[in-house]
Amino acid sequence: DSGVTQTPKHLITATGQRVTLRCSPRSGDLSVYWYQQSLDQGLQFLIQYYNGEERAKGNILERFSAQQFPDLHSELNLSSLELGDSALYFCASSVGGRTVTDTQYFGPGTRLTVL
Amino acid sequence: SQQGEEDPQALSIQEGENATMNCSYKTSINNLQWYRQNSGRGLVHLILIRSNEREKHSGRLRVTLDTSKKSSSLLITASRAADTASYFCVASDSWGKLQFGAGTQVVVTP
Numbered sequence: 001d002s003g004v005t006q007t008p009k010h011l012i013t014a015t016g017q018r019v020t021l022r023c024s025p026r027s028g029d030l031s032v033y034w035y036q037q038s039l040d041q042g043l044q045f046l047i048q049y050y051n052g053e054e055r056a057k058g059n060i061l062e063r064f065s066a067q068q069f070p071d072l073h074s075e076l077n078l079s080s081l082e083l084g085d086s087a088l089y090f091c092a093s094s095v096g097g098r099t100v101t102d103t104q105y106f107g108p109g110t111r112l113t114v115l
Numbered sequence: 116s117q118q119g120e121e122d123p124q125a126l127s128i129q130e131g132e133n134a135t136m137n138c139s140y141k142t143s144i145n146n147l148q149w150y151r152q153n154s155g156r157g158l159v160h161l162i163l164i165r166s167n168e169r170e171k172h173s174g175r176l177r178v179t180l181d182t183s184k185k186s187s188s189l190l191i192t193a194s195r196a197a198d199t200a201s202y203f204c205v206a207s208d209s210w211g212k213l214q215f216g217a218g219t220q221v222v223v224t225p
Contacts, residue, residue: 002157002159004157042215042216042217042218043158043203043218044215045213045214045215058213088155092158103163104160105160106157106158106159106160107157108157109155109156109157111155
């Protein structure tokens with residue numbers, strides 16, 4: 001158990017819908033990262049937040065957005081969902097904000113299925 | 116797109132044997148990390164090697180880094196059935212951007 005929690009575990013929805021994935025980092029960690037893992041694209045870094053502010057951006061679509069709240073939990077919002085958005089979405093957390101040195105601890109993931 | 120490439124894509128060995136997998140990357144990096152992922156679950160951090168290091172050990176794991184060839188290798192010695200998983204290398208550049216390899220699937224049979 002990494003200490004990172006994600007809800008829900010599974011999500012099934014239809015194309016065009018909007019969903020919100022939630023992540024709670026390990027106690028004391030200030031950074032939250034979001035990743036998408038799909039069969040055809042592999043594991044892709046989406047976005048990082050550090051202490052409430054966006055720190056780094058990866059391959060995140062404009063239809064996706066995220067935020068980190070004062071209590072440091074984070075939400076990833078996915079809108080206008082397409083079939084290709086079906087994937088495992090992982091959240092990770094680290095103590096600091098420097099990905100170059102920080103170990104990231106991954107949550108169990110949310111499996112999103114878009115029908 | 117994936118910056119890192121891992122070789123082999125899949126590896127099947129017997130318990131007690133060593134497993135070696137390689138990773139190549141394209142950009143200059145600050146460090147490289149290896150993670151393990153059991154089927155459908157989150158990634159578990161194994162080891163981090165910095166760009167100024169050439170070799171690092173952690174238990175049964177040995178990682179090498181050759182920045183001139185932009186490659187790294189992960190060796191698991193005396194493998195166990197519990198080592199069955201996918202292994203990913205993750206390169207981090209100076210901006211903190213992470214690039215994941217496609218992963219090597221390792222199956223260790225008793």
